Amino acid sequence: MDATASTAARPAANQGAWFPGLCGLAATLTGVGIGRFAYVAILPLLVQQHWFSRQEAGWLGAANLTGYFAGIFVAALLARRLAPGQMVRLAMLLVSLSFFACGWHGGGIHWFLVWRTVAGACGAILMVQAPVLILPATSVARRGRVGGIIFSGVGLGIVAAATVVPMLIAQGLAATWLTLGALCSMMTVATWGFWDNSVGPAPAPGPTRWRASLSASRLPLPIVLLLLAYALNAIGYLPHTLFWADFISGELHRPLLQAGFFWACFGAGAACGPYLTGVVADRIGLAPTLLGGFTLKALGVALPLMAQGDGALLVSSVLVGFFSPGIVGAASGYALEIGGAANHRRYWTVMNVGFSLAQAGGASAMVALMAGRSSYSLLFAISTLCLLLSSACIGAIMLLRSKVECQPGIALKAEYETGPLRPSRQGETRLDR
Numbered sequence: 001m002d003a004t005a006s007t008a009a010r011p012a013a014n015q016g017a018w019f020p021g022l023c024g025l026a027a028t029l030t031g032v033g034i035g036r037f038a039y040v041a042i043l044p045l046l047v048q049q050h051w052f053s054r055q056e057a058g059w060l061g062a063a064n065l066t067g068y069f070a071g072i073f074v075a076a077l078l079a080r081r082l083a084p085g086q087m088v089r090l091a092m093l094l095v096s097l098s099f100f101a102c103g104w105h106g107g108g109i110h111w112f113l114v115w116r117t118v119a120g121a122c123g124a125i126l127m128v129q130a131p132v133l134i135l136p137a138t139s140v141a142r143r144g145r146v147g148g149i150i151f152s153g154v155g156l157g158i159v160a161a162a163t164v165v166p167m168l169i170a171q172g173l174a175a176t177w178l179t180l181g182a183l184c185s186m187m188t189v190a191t192w193g194f195w196d197n198s199v200g201p202a203p204a205p206g207p208t209r210w211r212a213s214l215s216a217s218r219l220p221l222p223i224v225l226l227l228l229a230y231a232l233n234a235i236g237y238l239p240h241t242l243f244w245a246d247f248i249s250g251e252l253h254r255p256l257l258q259a260g261f262f263w264a265c266f267g268a269g270a271a272c273g274p275y276l277t278g279v280v281a282d283r284i285g286l287a288p289t290l291l292g293g294f295t296l297k298a299l300g301v302a303l304p305l306m307a308q309g310d311g312a313l314l315v316s317s318v319l320v321g322f323f324s325p326g327i328v329g330a331a332s333g334y335a336l337e338i339g340g341a342a343n344h345r346r347y348w349t350v351m352n353v354g355f356s357l358a359q360a361g362g363a364s365a366m367v368a369l370m371a372g373r374s375s376y377s378l379l380f381a382i383s384t385l386c387l388l389l390s391s392a393c394i395g396a397i398m399l400l401r402s403k404v405e406c407q408p409g410i411a412l413k414a415e416y417e418t419g420p421l422r423p424s425r426q427g428e429t430r431l432d433r
Contacts, residue, residue: 020137023194024130024150026187027088028325031126033157035095035119036064038180040158040241040263041165042173049173056109060116065363067120069356072349075125084129085195091122091129092188098122099181103174128345128352131332133195136341141282143336144289147329148278154325155270162264222338222397223347229393230331231354233294235362236301236387239379240266240320242363247376252308262317269321277326278333286334287401291394293330297323298387305380338401 039061046057078087098119102112131150138146160183168176219227239247244266249259281289300319303312335347366379 018146018149020134020194021146021149023191024134024146025153025156026191027092027126027130027153028151029153029157029160030092030095030184030187031119031123033154034161034180034184035098035123035157036068037154037158037241037267038161038165039064039116040245041161042176045165045169045173045176051105051173052109052112059109060112062363063113063116064120064123065356065360067117067122068124069120069353069360070117071121071124072128072353072356074121075128075349078125084133087125088129088133088195089188089192091125092184092191095119095122095126096181096184096188099177099184103177103181105174124352124356127328128349131329132345132348135333135336136344143333144278144281144286144330145275146278147281147333148273148275148326151274151325151329151332152271154328155267155273155321158267158321159264159271162260162267166260219347219350220338222400223335223350225393225397225400226331226334226338226347227351227354229290229294229390230351231358232386232390232393233297233327233331234355234358236294236297236383236390237320237324238359238362238366239301239376239383240317241324242366243370243376243379244317247304248313251374251376262313265314265317266321269318270325273322273324273326274329277323277330281330281333286330286337287394287398290327290330290334291391291398293323293327294387294391294394297327298384298391301380301387302384305377305384338397 043057043061046052046060052060075087078090082090095118098115101107101115104111131147134150135143135147161180164179164183165176168179245259245263248254248262277289277293297320300316300323303316303319306312331351332344332348335351336344339347366382369378370376
């Protein structure tokens with residue numbers, strides 16, 4: 001373990017083996033589980049209680065996705081002035097503040113657009129920064145499980161929102177926003193001290209280095225393939241995270257209560273999926289776990305095309321929910337395995353850029369494709385194909401790495417490097433200098 005990783009490990013050792021993972025869970029729960037997915041449960045209420053029109057409510061959802069994309073670049077600017085732990089604390093604080101701000105209806109649509117964009121940007125910061133502060137300092141034997149704990153926050157946030165929001169309908173939307181803000185504040189306060197002590201790989205300053213870190217031409221081929229698989233995964237889960245409830249209630253003409261039940265099943269799968277996926281990854285390896293995960297997720301997305309009974313909807317909900325955040329943790333861990341701790345922040349950041357672009361672009365394209373259509377079948381078919389291509393990318397990485405010895409973070413043979421080749425003394429190409 002290098003000096004940086006050893007420094008990062010000290011807080012973990014002092015505060016318990018699993019405490020860092022729980023702090024990461026609090027970060028993803030705040031930034032994405034509640035910061036993004038709670039809005040799925042709130043959106044119908046915004047329309048029903050006449051806060052906004054359906055179109056305006058849709059704009060607020062899009063603002064959050066746009067903010068997520070922008071947040072990755074905001075993190076690059078903040079990295080020149082703030083330590084990674086400080087960024088995590090600031091992001092959690094701003095997500096909490098955004099919910100409190102949305103409790104004021106008098107601000108109008110522009111007020112809400114600003115704060116939903118802020119919540120999206122902070123969600124991206126938390127998804128990028130929290131894992132790279134924790135995973136490199138975690139032993140290889142426990143890395144899959146700890147990564148699973150971190151990303152299970154996404155599913156727990158869905159479950160929390162699906163539980164809290166219906167309970168607060170009688171109290172009104174303002175109380176709903178404020179309660180969710182209070183939950184995020186609790187997570188922020190509980191983990192504040194940990195992020196103050198956390199030390200991760202120091203980001204290189206300057207815009208030139210940042211542009212280089214986003215350049216696909218400077219990435220090794222396995223990371224390019226992993227980036228592609230991760231971006232296609234963003235398209236693969238869109239029908240369930242955007243249209244699942246409407247598909248069940250609108251196209252299948254099921255009661256809204258059933259649609260809510262199946263969305264809760266998605267959340268339950270998302271809550272336990274990351275940890276269980278991490279346990280599997282620790283036993284069989286990250287690459288086989290990702291290969292199986294993408295394939296099973298593709299089956300879950302394709303299932304409504306073949307059967308639409310209660311059993312099929314239940315299995316589809318749980319499968320897609322299980323592997324959506326579960327794959328995130330495994331993908332982050334695999335980027336660390338391929339590139340080492342020194343390159344983990346760079347690779348994981350680029351992967352999140354690709355994911356957010358594919359997510360935003362895919363969502364816009366799917367909305368356009370649905371214009372004038374009454375069936376979601378085409379969207380399920382497109383997403384199934386994307387996930388199968390993700391599986392193919394992981395298979396290609398496994399094949400490449402079986403042919404060339406790839407020491408994490410040290411070197412790859414020249415024929416497997418994309419971009420400029422700079423031979424080392426041993427005739428190999430360094431991944432990063």
